[in-house]
Structures are given as C-alpha cells and as structure tokens.
Amino acid sequence: MTKNDHPMKDGLETGCLNGECVQIPDGRELYLYGPWSGSPSWPHLTEPKQKNTAHSRWHPLRQEWVTYAAARQNRTYKPPANSCPLCPHAPGGELPLDAFTIAVFENRFPSFQIQNEFAPDLSSHDLQTKPAKGRCEVVVYCSAHEGNLSSIPQENRELLLKVWGARRQALLTHDEISFVMPFENRGEDAGVTLHHPHGQIYSFEELPPIPARMADSFAKGYSLHNQISKCPEQTVIDTPTASAFVPPFARFPYECWLLPKAFHPAPDHMSEQEIGDMALLLQRMVKLYDTFFKRTCPYVMIVYMAPKGMEDVFPFHIQFYPFLRSTDRLKYLAGCEQGAGSFLVDVLPENAASDLRNAGESLS
Numbered sequence: 001m002t003k004n005d006h007p008m009k010d011g012l013e014t015g016c017l018n019g020e021c022v023q024i025p026d027g028r029e030l031y032l033y034g035p036w037s038g039s040p041s042w043p044h045l046t047e048p049k050q051k052n053t054a055h056s057r058w059h060p061l062r063q064e065w066v067t068y069a070a071a072r073q074n075r076t077y078k079p080p081a082n083s084c085p086l087c088p089h090a091p092g093g094e095l096p097l098d099a100f101t102i103a104v105f106e107n108r109f110p111s112f113q114i115q116n117e118f119a120p121d122l123s124s125h126d127l128q129t130k131p132a133k134g135r136c137e138v139v140v141y142c143s144a145h146e147g148n149l150s151s152i153p154q155e156n157r158e159l160l161l162k163v164w165g166a167r168r169q170a171l172l173t174h175d176e177i178s179f180v181m182p183f184e185n186r187g188e189d190a191g192v193t194l195h196h197p198h199g200q201i202y203s204f205e206e207l208p209p210i211p212a213r214m215a216d217s218f219a220k221g222y223s224l225h226n227q228i229s230k231c232p233e234q235t236v237i238d239t240p241t242a243s244a245f246v247p248p249f250a251r252f253p254y255e256c257w258l259l260p261k262a263f264h265p266a267p268d269h270m271s272e273q274e275i276g277d278m279a280l281l282l283q284r285m286v287k288l289y290d291t292f293f294k295r296t297c298p299y300v301m302i303v304y305m306a307p308k309g310m311e312d313v314f315p316f317h318i319q320f321y322p323f324l325r326s327t328d329r330l331k332y333l334a335g336c337e338q339g340a341g342s343f344l345v346d347v348l349p350e351n352a353a354s355d356l357r358n359a360g361e362s363l364s
C-alpha cells in the first residue's frame with residue numbers, strides 16, 4: 001500500500017473516525033491521521049499478539065480496582081534514538097512508514113483489552129477479580145524523534161486535539177468502554193520510557209475513581225466555567241476562546257488547566273477557531289513551564305473528556321501536573337499524599353498564577 005500526501009479530509013473530515021486504518025499482521029490496528037507516505041509492512045510482527053493475562057483485583061480497603069499486567073515488565077525501556085520504535089522505518093519498530101503526521105496504534109503491551117475474558121478465580125483467597133477490559137493506545141505526535149508538544153507544528157497540535165475527540169467517539173461505540181482518557185507523561189522524572197513525542201489513550205470499562213468523583217460533582221451541578229469566571233486572577237494565558245489558569249484549589253505547586261470558554265464535552269464538538277486556540281495554549285503552556293523552571297519540565301498531562309452519557313455536564317478540559325517545585329526540586333507525592341490522600345502544597349495558587357504570568361510576559 002502506498003499513499004502520498006494523503007488528504008486529511010479522507011480521514012477525519014469525512015466522518016471516518018478511525019482515520020485511515022492499516023492492519024498490523026499481529027492483529028492490531030494502526031490509524032493514520034493527516035498526510036502520510038510509505039508502504040508499511042511488519043515482517044517482525046507476524047505473530048498474533050499474545051493472549052492477555054492482565055486482570056484486576058478489588059482492593060477492599062481503598063475500594064478500588066488494581067490492574068496487574070505482568071507482560072508490561074518486558075516492554076521497551078529507554079531505547080537509543082537510532083532504535084526508537086516510534087520513528088519511521090526504525091528496525092523492528094511499530095511504524096514502518098516514510099513519514100506520517102499523527103499515528104495511533106494499540107499498545108503491544110496493553111494493560112486493558114476489549115476482548116479480554118481472563119480473570120483468575122481467587123475466591124479461595126477472598127479476592128474479587130475481573131478481566132481488565134478496555135484499551136491502551138499510543139498516540140505519536142509527529143515523525144520527528146526530537147521535540148515536544150510545544151515544538152511540533154501547530155497543525156499537528158490541532159490535529160492531535162481532533163484525534164483525541166475522534167478516538168473518544170470511535171471507542172465509546174464499544175459496550176465495554178465508558179470513558180476515554182488521553183494523557184502524556186513527560187520526562188524521565190515522570191516515568192517516560194520512550195522519548196519520541198507521544199502520548200497515550202487509555203479507555204476504561206467503568207469510570208475509574210477520580211473521573212467518577214469528577215462526574216459526580218458535575219452531575220450535581222458544579223460548573224468549572226462558573227468557578228473560573230469568579231477567579232479571573234488565576235488566569236495565566238488568555239486567548240479569544242480558551243484560557244489557561246491555575247485552579248484556586250491546585251494540588252501541585254504550579255498545576256495549570258486549559259479550558260475552552262464555551263462548554264464542550266470533547267474536542268470534536270469545537271469550531272476550528274476553538275481548536276486553534278486550544279492548540280496554541282498547549283504550545284504556550286509547555287514552553288512556559290520550561291521557561292519558568294529553566295529546564296525541561298517533567299509533567300503529567302491529562303485530557304478529560306465526557307464519559308459516555310455525560311456529554312451535557314462534563315466539560316472537556318486539560319490538566320497539567322508539573323513535577324517541580326522549583327528548578328532543582330522535584331515535587332514528590334510523600335506520606336501525607338500517599339497515606340492520607342491529602343495534598344500539601346507550599347505555593348498558594350494565586351501566587352503560582354502571578355509567577356507563571358510574569359514568566360509568560362518574557363515569552364511574548
């Protein structure tokens with residue numbers, strides 16, 4: 001199969017939610033969004049993917065599911081740049097293409113799978129188990145090995161927002177999936193094992209504990225938009241249709257959230273201008289963190305979109321948790337956070353907002 005300058009309208013814009021789908025011989029699917037070229041073949045991936053033995057066990061004290069995916073221990077760990085599995089044409093890699101814009105594929109070492117009936121019977125141990133149903137996908141932001149959300153082209157960031165929305169819509173058609181959560185871990189301090197610019201999309205059968213609590217608040221009438229309109233001093237970066245702000249109840253010292261000014265359950269409901277402004281915020285937020293901390297800022301970025309059936313109340317927004325308190329001090333989750341679930345923060349959110357705003361002025 002060879003494609004050159006494949007027009008994007010054949011993917012997202014004609015309603016083909018999966019982008020252009022290419023079958024990997026091991027049974028997984030590769031979705032290509034935006035122009036791409038090459039004749040993909042995977043001679044090293046002809047074996048059907050291994051049967052999943054991932055499963056979940058109920059933690060009776062925390063009252064939440066814990067998922068065990070032993071196969072993940074053998075996944076690729078910090079490969080050198082010349083054998084990065086996300087680079088086009090890398091030997092033994094995932095993406096044997098000449099070039100691509102954005103690529104999405106199912107993780108070779110998934111924690112969750114849609115077709116997964118494996119659940120060991122541990123009733124004699126008084127343990128409740130269930131199959132780890134869901135899906136784990138990798139989203140590669142660009143062909144180039146070097147870069148980050150701030151340095152990739154604006155058109156890739158805009159497309160990435162559309163891909164998140166399109167994957168949510170496609171994945172929610174499965175009965176086994178009720179919640180789709182893209183995220184990015186950045187930096188070795190945040191546990192990153194591959195440096196090629198990429199993120200992930202995890203899909204869950206049931207709402208996990210944190211989104212479930214969020215959904216409960218939104219269902220009871222809490223409005224993030226109302227909250228932010230009452231705290232204008234928290235704004236860090238403003239655009240005509242979206243803004244970045246430090247939530248006045250931030251749990252991390254320089255935590256920031258990005259929110260479209262109009263309510264949308266997911267990016268596929270947004271206009272081109274709104275997509276453009278959110279993409280710009282992503283670029284400026286990451287650059288601002290690196291400028292402010294004078295180093296590559298490790299962070300976790302979570303993309304929250306409405307769970308299935310909550311499209312009227314749960315707003316699409318993005319949360320950044322930077323893992324730094326200052327240039328040379330990492331923010332750890334320590335005893336109080338881990339043991340009590342109670343966060344201690346040594347920077348007031350209003351001071352964090354003004355610090356970040358001041359640092360941002362030097363950028364513009």
Ligand SMILES: [Zn+2]
Nearest residue numbers: 084087145196
């Ligand atoms: Zn790479």
